[in-house]
Amino acid sequence: MDINLIYFLIFFFPITFCDCKKYYNYTLYRGIPVEAKDLEFFQNLTQVEHVNFWREPGRMFKPVDFVVDPEYKELFLKDANNLGLYITTIIEDVQKAFDTQSVKPYIRRNIESFDWNNYYRLKDIYEWLRDLANTYPAEMKVTTIGRSNENREILAVEITLKGCKMRSKVIVEGGIHAREWISPAFVTYFINEILHAPYSKDEEFKDIAMTYEWYFVPVLNPDGYEYSHTNDRMWRKNRNQLGSVDLNRNFDHAFGTTGVSFRMSSETFCGLSAFSEPESQAMASFVESKSHQLEYYFAFHSYGQYMIMPYANMKMHVENFDDVYKMCLEAKTKIAKRYNTAYTVGTAYDTVGYMTSGVSGCWVKANLRVPYVVTFELRDTGYHGFALPPGKIQPTCLETMDGVISLLKPQTKAYARLEGKYNYDSGAIFILDKIILVFNVLLFIIVRFD
Numbered sequence: 001m002d003i004n005l006i007y008f009l010i011f012f013f014p015i016t017f018c019d020c021k022k023y024y025n026y027t028l029y030r031g032i033p034v035e036a037k038d039l040e041f042f043q044n045l046t047q048v049e050h051v052n053f054w055r056e057p058g059r060m061f062k063p064v065d066f067v068v069d070p071e072y073k074e075l076f077l078k079d080a081n082n083l084g085l086y087i088t089t090i091i092e093d094v095q096k097a098f099d100t101q102s103v104k105p106y107i108r109r110n111i112e113s114f115d116w117n118n119y120y121r122l123k124d125i126y127e128w129l130r131d132l133a134n135t136y137p138a139e140m141k142v143t144t145i146g147r148s149n150e151n152r153e154i155l156a157v158e159i160t161l162k163g164c165k166m167r168s169k170v171i172v173e174g175g176i177h178a179r180e181w182i183s184p185a186f187v188t189y190f191i192n193e194i195l196h197a198p199y200s201k202d203e204e205f206k207d208i209a210m211t212y213e214w215y216f217v218p219v220l221n222p223d224g225y226e227y228s229h230t231n232d233r234m235w236r237k238n239r240n241q242l243g244s245v246d247l248n249r250n251f252d253h254a255f256g257t258t259g260v261s262f263r264m265s266s267e268t269f270c271g272l273s274a275f276s277e278p279e280s281q282a283m284a285s286f287v288e289s290k291s292h293q294l295e296y297y298f299a300f301h302s303y304g305q306y307m308i309m310p311y312a313n314m315k316m317h318v319e320n321f322d323d324v325y326k327m328c329l330e331a332k333t334k335i336a337k338r339y340n341t342a343y344t345v346g347t348a349y350d351t352v353g354y355m356t357s358g359v360s361g362c363w364v365k366a367n368l369r370v371p372y373v374v375t376f377e378l379r380d381t382g383y384h385g386f387a388l389p390p391g392k393i394q395p396t397c398l399e400t401m402d403g404v405i406s407l408l409k410p411q412t413k414a415y416a417r418l419e420g421k422y423n424y425d426s427g428a429i430f431i432l433d434k435i436i437l438v439f440n441v442l443l444f445i446i447v448r449f450d
């Protein structure tokens, strides 16, 4: 072909097709470890590059979900069979499931063209937020709290309704994990509900909306979110050229000690140091700047239907665990009322069955003494997993809002900071954490260079 024609094609034709990796004939399986060797098998499987985990192995009897690529399926099933493992097929063809997730464009200055029956690209979410802020300039403000690795803006929304009693603050985090599309979808719904609360007939809800100052970061990992739309639907981490990081392992709380990897290719690579990433740094500075009378911190993820309470790096129930647990049980009842959706409440160890570290909510609670910190794993329990169909967005939003409102009922008349100073990160445990961190790094170096 004429070289000029090639240049012409490259420079003058915008690329409109999607380069997205396709997952035809990739299958989502579930296994339940009932013996130590089963667990070992799944742990071994996390090292296999043909396998992508949607739910990591943790404890015995906790389900493990993973996608196996077509060329490895036969070998995997043979191995599992030899071990006497019972494996269930959840989604035969993952690509077909992803194909149901319609992504709609937002029409600028047409606020009504944004809904909760479709998913949206980052640009559309951001334009809708800016249009909303222009429509409600007295109540809502959009600010940039920082920029991502690829220089995208990380936006925050601040809402203070007219006549707000200014009791205390609520911060809502979404989209830290790229492929969990229901998370930004719910956070945008949450924003819309709070903003329109003054017009609500529900007096209790109106009262709650007027009680707090609201802060939302709907897409904390904008690069990853875009990448999950344009290149790889199963992308989880940020987009750091030197090795992408699981941002929810990168906060400075028990950093690098448990449930993380120092292998850069791992889905749970925590980074080389705490707050090594611009996204986690931006969030931390933002939360610190709003830490005065910060009463609630919510983070939204999927999937599994869990309300997870700090701390993710320990089995112990500490501080006000019992109080928050009670609140979460009430919220769980409220959620179930609408569609019978069943939630499980507890620490990471109690719920998903494994411990992790460097988690955003844990850092917030430990460092800023925020009393109420809850991480939601939204729908579902694995039937669709990350491929949650658009028809389920709205029901998920409605029931989750029921739960959140229940949690937000003021517990006391005045804002009360979490009592006492955090001391699970001091003394013996602190030193032990450091020893484990050094050990993990050394182990990583040895394994890598042997």
Ligand SMILES: *[C@@H]1O[C@H](CO)[C@@H](O)[C@H](O)[C@H]1NC(C)=O
Pocket: 024, 025
């Ligand atoms: C998926 O597997 C089926 C059955 O083995 C096969 O007929 C089909 O061609 C495969 N599709 C792709 C896209 O590889």
Ligand SMILES: *[C@@H]1O[C@H](CO)[C@@H](O)[C@H](O)[C@H]1NC(C)=O
Pocket: 037, 038, 040, 041, 044
């Ligand atoms: C896991 O991997 C180790 C090391 O390769 C191997 O010795 C062990 O047999 C494996 N376990 C199972 C249950 O497959």
Ligand SMILES: [Zn+2]
Pocket: 177, 180, 301, 302
């Ligand atoms: Zn997540």
